[in-house]
Amino acid sequence: MTIVALIQIARNKQLNLFNSILLALIVVILPFFGSLFYFLFQKRIKLVVSS
Structure with a gap:
């Protein structure tokens, strides 16, 4: 889960x-709580950053 989160953050x-x-x-x-x-909140993070 941590590796996938890091890859998605990088991409x-x-x-x-x-x-x-x-x-x-x-x-x-x-690792666990950070990935979770x-x-x-992935979609909310994208909305805040793109605004």
């Missing part, structure tokens, strides 16, 4: 470099 073109690094750090530091957070 996400809507996130800028800072947000990608921040999300990746959260996923690496808290990313997958649950």
Whole structure:
């Protein structure tokens, strides 16, 4: 789950470099909860970043 989240974060073109690094750090530091957070709020993160 962590690896998939990191790959999706890296491939996400809507996130800028800072947000990608921040999300990746959260996923690496808290693997289960960070991945769960990313997958649950993935669409909301994209909406906020694209606005």
